[in-house]
Amino acid sequence: MNKLDNAERRRRSRVRAQLMERVQQGDADACRALLDDIGPSLTYFLRRRVADPHELEDVYQEVFMAIFKARHTYEPKRPFEPWLFAIARNIAADYARRRWSRARWEELVAEPPDQPAESSNTAAPELKTVLAKLPSDQREAFSMLKLDGLSLEAAAVRAGISVGALKVRAHRAYRALRRLIGE
Amino acid sequence: MSEASHLTHEDRHRALVERLTANVQPIRRIWPVGVRLGLWMVLEACVLAWVSAHTTNHFQEKLTQPAYAIEIVSFAAAAIISAALALRSAIPGRSLPASETALAAVLVLAGAMLVSVAEPMNTANRLGDFVRQGLPCAYSTGMFAVLPWLGLWWAVRRGTPMRSGLPGVLIGGAALSFSFAMMRVACPSDEPLHLLTWHLLPALILTVFSGLAGMVWLKLRSPSRDPA
Numbered sequence: 176m177n178k179l180d181n182a183e184r185r186r187r188s189r190v191r192a193q194l195m196e197r198v199q200q201g202d203a204d205a206c207r208a209l210l211d212d213i214g215p216s217l218t219y220f221l222r223r224r225v226a227d228p229h230e231l232e233d234v235y236q237e238v239f240m241a242i243f244k245a246r247h248t249y250e251p252k253r254p255f256e257p258w259l260f261a262i263a264r265n266i267a268a269d270y271a272r273r274r275w276s277r278a279r280w281e282e283l284v285a286e287p288p289d290q291p292a293e294s295s296n297t298a299a300p301e302l303k304t305v306l307a308k309l310p311s312d313q314r315e316a317f318s319m320l321k322l323d324g325l326s327l328e329a330a331a332v333r334a335g336i337s338v339g340a341l342k343v344r345a346h347r348a349y350r351a352l353r354r355l356i357g358e
Numbered sequence: 359m360s361e362a363s364h365l366t367h368e369d370r371h372r373a374l375v376e377r378l379t380a381n382v383q384p385i386r387r388i389w390p391v392g393v394r395l396g397l398w399m400v401l402e403a404c405v406l407a408w409v410s411a412h413t414t415n416h417f418q419e420k421l422t423q424p425a426y427a428i429e430i431v432s433f434a435a436a437a438i439i440s441a442a443l444a445l446r447s448a449i450p451g452r453s454l455p456a457s458e459t460a461l462a463a464v465l466v467l468a469g470a471m472l473v474s475v476a477e478p479m480n481t482a483n484r485l486g487d488f489v490r491q492g493l494p495c496a497y498s499t500g501m502f503a504v505l506p507w508l509g510l511w512w513a514v515r516r517g518t519p520m521r522s523g524l525p526g527v528l529i530g531g532a533a534l535s536f537s538f539a540m541m542r543v544a545c546p547s548d549e550p551l552h553l554l555t556w557h558l559l560p561a562l563i564l565t566v567f568s569g570l571a572g573m574v575w576l577k578l579r580s581p582s583r584d585p586a
C-alpha cells in the first residue's frame with residue numbers, strides 16, 4: 176500500500192514537472208492543469224499555517240501569484256514539490272510576520288492613553304478620522320496595503336483593478352494623508 | 359455586503375487560475391547555478407589577469423611561500439563557495455548546506471589567521487604613514503569587488519531569493535573574499551597590521567553593507583510583495 180502511494184506520488188510529481196516545463200514554454204492549458212492540480216495540496220499545506228479562512232484565501236492567492244512569477248526558476252530535472260512548497264512556506268512565513276506586526280500595531284492603537292492630550296492642536300489626528308476624509312477608492316487601497324498588509328497583487332485582485340491602477344490610488348492616498356496629517 | 363464576499367474558494371480559485379492563465383507567455387528559464395557560477399569565475403579571472411598585469415608586487419616569487427599561496431587559495435575558494443551559495447539561495451527549494459557555509463567561514467578564518475602570523479607585526483609605524491599607506495588599499499579592496507559584486511548581484515537577481523539578507527551577505531562575502539585575494543596579488547605589503555586593517559576590515563564592513571542592501575532589495579523582490 177505504502178509502495179503504491181510512493182509510486183503514485185512519484186508519478187504525480189513527474190506529471191507536475193512536465194506540466195511546469197510546458198508552462199515555461201507558454202502553454203496555457205498546461206498552466207491551468209498544473210494550477211488546478213496543485214490547488215488542493217496547497218490548500219492543505221496552508222491550512223496548517225493560516226487559521227483564518229479569509230486570510231487563507233489571501234495567502235493562497237499570493238502563493239499562486241508567486242509561483243507564476245518565479246516560474247522561470249524551476250529546473251525541470253529537479254523534483255517539483257520542494258520548489259513549490261519552498262515558495263508556499265516563504266509566503267506563509269511572510270504572512271505570519273505581517274500578521275504579528277499588524278497585531279502589535281492594533282494593540283498599540285487599542286490601548287487608551289493614560290492622560291488626554293494637552294493640546295489638541297499639536298496632537299496627530301486619529302487615523303480613522305483622517306481616513307474618513309479620503310475618497311473611498313483611496314481609503315480602500317490604503318487599508319488593504321497598509322492595514323491589512325496585503326501585497327499589491329492580492330489587493331488589486333480584491334479591488335478588481337490592475338496593479339498599476341492600485342498603485343496610483345495608493346500613491347494618491349499617501350499624498351492626501353500627508354497633506355491631512357500636516358494640516 | 360460586496361459581491362466578492364459571496365464567492366466560494368472554488369470560485370476564487372477559478373478566477374485566479376483564469377487570470378494567470380491569460381498571462382502565460384514563453385519565458386527564458388534561469389541558467390543553471392553551475393553555468394552562472396562558471397561565468398562569474400570567468401569574470402574573476404579577467405579581474406585577476408588585469409591585476410596581475412598592473413601590479414608592482416612580485417607575487418610570482420611569493421607564491422613559492424606556502425603561507426602566501428594558502429592565503430590566496432583560501433580566500434579564492436571561500437569566494438567561490440559563497441558565490442555558489444548565493445546563486446543557490448535564489449532558487450526556491452534549493453538547500454544551503456550548513457557544511458558548505460561552515461567551510462567558507464573556516465577558509466576565511468584560516469586565511470585571516472595565516473595573514474596574522476605569517477609575518478611579524480610592525481607596530482612601530484607612525485600613524486600618519488600607516489593611514490597614508492592604508493587608505494589606497496582600502497579603496498582598492500572596494501574597487502576590486504565592484505565588478506564581481508555587480509555580476510553576482512545581477513545573477514542572483516534573476517532568481518527568486520527566499521531569505522531576507524542572506525543572499526546579500528553571501529554576494530558581499532564572495533565579492534570581497536575574492537577582492538581580498540586580489541589585493542594579496544596587487545599590494546606589495548605583507549605586514550599583518552596593514553593587511554588586517556586596510557584589506558580585511560574594509561572587506562568585512564562592505565560585506566555587512568551588502569547584507570543590508572540584500573535585506574532592502576529582497577524585501578522589494580519578494581514574490582509576495584511588489585515595490586510600492
